[in-house]
Amino acid sequence: MKVGALFSGGKDSTYAAWLASKRDDLACLITIFPESDSSYMFHYPDLDWTALQAKSMGVPQVKEATRGVKEEELQDLRRALAKAMEEHGIRAVYTGALSSVYQKSRVERVCGELGLESVSPLWGIDPEEHLRNIINDGFQCIVVSVSALGLDEGWLGRTLDSNAVDELLELGRKYRFHAGLEGGEGETFVLDCPAFSERIEVVGGIRHWKGVRGVYEIMNAKLVPKSRAQTPV
Numbered sequence: 001m002k003v004g005a006l007f008s009g010g011k012d013s014t015y016a017a018w019l020a021s022k023r024d025d026l027a028c029l030i031t032i033f034p035e036s037d038s039s040y041m042f043h044y045p046d047l048d049w050t051a052l053q054a055k056s057m058g059v060p061q062v063k064e065a066t067r068g069v070k071e072e073e074l075q076d077l078r079r080a081l082a083k084a085m086e087e088h089g090i091r092a093v094y095t096g097a098l099s100s101v102y103q104k105s106r107v108e109r110v111c112g113e114l115g116l117e118s119v120s121p122l123w124g125i126d127p128e129e130h131l132r133n134i135i136n137d138g139f140q141c142i143v144v145s146v147s148a149l150g151l152d153e154g155w156l157g158r159t160l161d162s163n164a165v166d167e168l169l170e171l172g173r174k175y176r177f178h179a180g181l182e183g184g185e186g187e188t189f190v191l192d193c194p195a196f197s198e199r200i201e202v203v204g205g206i207r208h209w210k211g212v213r214g215v216y217e218i219m220n221a222k223l224v225p226k227s228r229a230q231t232p233v
Contacts, residue, residue: 002027003119004062004081004090006107008043009050011134011141011160012096012122012180014190017057018137019121020094021195027088029054029061030080032073037145037215039068041077041103045144046189046218049200056196056223062087078110085114092117098125098182127172127180131165140192140199147213148185150175156207156216160188189218198223 005017007029020026029050037044054061064080066073084090093111097104097120104120111118122130134141141160146152150171158164165179172179181187192199203220 001025001091002089003092003094004028004030004084004088005094006096007031007050007054007061008096008187009047009053009189010043010096010144011139011188011190012098012130012182013043014053014096014193014195015130015134015137015139016094016096016121017059018193018195020119021057021059023121024092026059027090028084029057029059030084030093031061031063032077032080033063033065034068034073035066036068039066039073040070041073041106042066042068043187044068045187045215049189049218049221052200052221052223053190053196056198056200058197060088074106074110077107078113081110081114081116085116090116092119094119094121096120096122098122098127098130098180099178100182127178127182128165128169130180131160131168134160135162135165138192138194139190141188141190142202142216143186144189144216144218145187145214146185148175148177149212150177151186153207153209153214155186156209156214157202157205192226196226199226200224 003024066076108118
């Protein structure tokens with residue numbers, strides 16, 4: 001079956017896209033670009049660099065802009081999915097939803113209107129299990145935004161390795177946030193994974209910190225062979 005994947009470049013959507021490529025015929029990645037970080041539905045940081053990820057995966061990318069206005073942005077999602085159906089013949093959409101009923105229910109509603117199946121292979125997974133799976137399956141990610149008590153500026157640009165996962169789990173328990181960063185507490189960007197033919201090397205980035213939240217803005221990045229020695233972010 002030809003499928004698409006809602007794709008932000010973060011750990012969850014990339015993992016779901018990888019699962020889609022193993023289970024079905026992944027025909028396209030679908031990326032929604034909000035104008036600001038106020039979107040209730042869509043990832044905001046560093047979306048321009050998803051083009052490198054799509055290129056490394058060898059999968060075409062369907063792009064759609066949105067103002068990010070609550071509920072109105074669903075029409076932009078509908079337009080993107082309709083375009084993916086027309087251009088790539090998809091019959092289902094994979095998402096990286098973990099526990100957000102708000103996001104999952106709305107994607108399902110839009111898919112239902114279009115006659116598409118909505119597939120959320122990570123739904124309800126234990127956060128620790130998911131984070132460990134990401135690392136064990138060869139995903140290399142960096143944190144590109146944080147906005148939760150307990151997550152400070154030092155997390156911006158940090159690699160999500162085993163030590164980072166241990167800390168996230170501890171902080172999640174202490175400050176009562178979702179350790180998988182599902183509720184907007186943080187966002188990630190995937191630099192390498194089994195679905196990539198080349199990995200992404202971040203050449204330069206800037207940390208923007210505003211009191212209790214921040215974003216790591218990737219200023220320059222490129223695809224490099226996986227055998228090349230890795231340059232620290």
